[in-house]
Structure formats: C-alpha cells, structure tokens
Amino acid sequence: MASSKVRILPLVLALMAGSSLAQRGETETAFDRYIASAESRIARQRSSTDSFLQLNLFPAGKRDEVVTRLKRGETVIDKRNDGATAIPGGLVHDWVGTVFIPGTSVDHVLDVVRDYDHTARDYSPDVMSSRLVSQNGDEMHVFMRLRKHKVVTVVLDTEYDVHYARLDESHQYSFSRSTRVSEVADAGGANERDLAKGKDHGFMWRLNTYWAFEQVDGGVFVECEAISLTRDIPTGLDWLIGPFVNGIPRESLQFTLEATRRAMSAVGRNQQ
16 A cells, blocks of 8 residues: 555656645635634743743643652653644644653753754754744744655745744743745755745645743753644545545644653753
C-alpha cells in the first residue's frame, strides 16, 4: 500500500497544485475571523493566573490527573475542535499541548525559546534554519525554514511577528503570527525556488502559535496552542492526503514541545 501511494503521489500533487487567488483570499479571510475569536479567548486566559493555562480550566479531578501525567514526563495534546474546522477552500487545525520541564525557571526556558538564531540547533529536523530578522524590545520578526514529512516531504520558508509579554514574573507568554509562508520547490538544489501564491500545494498556508510559561514549585509548565491553515482535501483523496494534512499539525506541536523540554535538559540550561 505504501509503495502504491508513492507511485501515485506525483500525479496527485500535480492535480492539487494551483488554486484561484480569489478563492485563496476568501479562505484567508475566514481564517482571520477564526484567529480573531481565538485570540480574544487566549487574551482573556492570559489576563488571570486562574485561567492562564488550559489545564487551569479543567475540573479539579481532571487537572490533578493531567498534572500527574505531565510530571511523569508525558506530553498532553488536545484538539480545540472535533477535528479540523472546514472553511471555504481550507481547513483550520487548532491544537493545544503542554509539557512540564523540571528543575528550571521561566527565564531559562525563554532563553531557549527566544534564541531564534539557534532554533534549528534545538528543533532539527523540523526547523532546518532560522534567524532573528529584527527586534524592538519584546517585538521580534523571525525567519524559519521548516521541513514537514509524512509520505511526502515539504519545505516551507516562513516568517513571523512575535510578541512577548508577562502577567508577572512567574507567568509569561507570547503570540507568534505568520506573515509569510512559501512552499519551496527543489529545496537545496540548483533550481530552488518559492512556488508562487496559488501555485503551491497548500500543505500549510498560515501558522500562529500562542505560548504560555508558568513557574511552579519544581519547574515550569509550558503550553503551546498552534493554529494552522491548510487547503481542503480534494474529494476522494482523503486516503492519501488526509494523513499529511490532518496529522502533521498535531505531530509538529508534539515535536516542538518535546524538543523544548530536551533543549532544557542540555548541560547548564536547567540551572535556576
């Protein structure tokens, strides 16, 4: 089955490439409406220590269970919606995940997360290269080249506006909003080029991430909500394209959180 997927994939990708710019505009407008609602909710959560993390909103029994799992080293991932949310011409994927990093502080975790010139070191192979483009205090503009793989490998050049803020020293957070996502053809080859808007395959059109860092006795809870936009799945191709479009957002979030925890385990980084 896997080999047959590989053989048919070039034809499928050719059929998927290209969408009208008018339709793409409608899709992104609908995504912007989703983001406005999500950011309003997230801003309310970040305004109080009682609601700062998603796990703070769980009933007491469930919260205790989740905290126990996190402190055992598990990564807890939940979807905000019952599957991807369909919008005209696209799908919105909204996942929230949490890890616990023992023996460290919020400031030390942020030292790693904000070190954009070395993000690829800690988040490879998902991040192939990265750099801080500009900074004005807690406002940053960042470039990352991303690699996504599931049957097919996709390389994306992405840029983000990132804003950091704090409720207090023990509760800090960030909003990261993509400003450019370009699919790269023949990445690293002689004919490397960005696919024009409307000519790409639509595996990822937008990606926003919303991080929260809460200091507690013994370590730091790190939460990330990732909201991404992909094209919709062509009729009849869910068996082939569905695993990539629907699976990558969750897997990428889990990888990112676990890579953050691994990075904090490096010598000297978990010293308070």
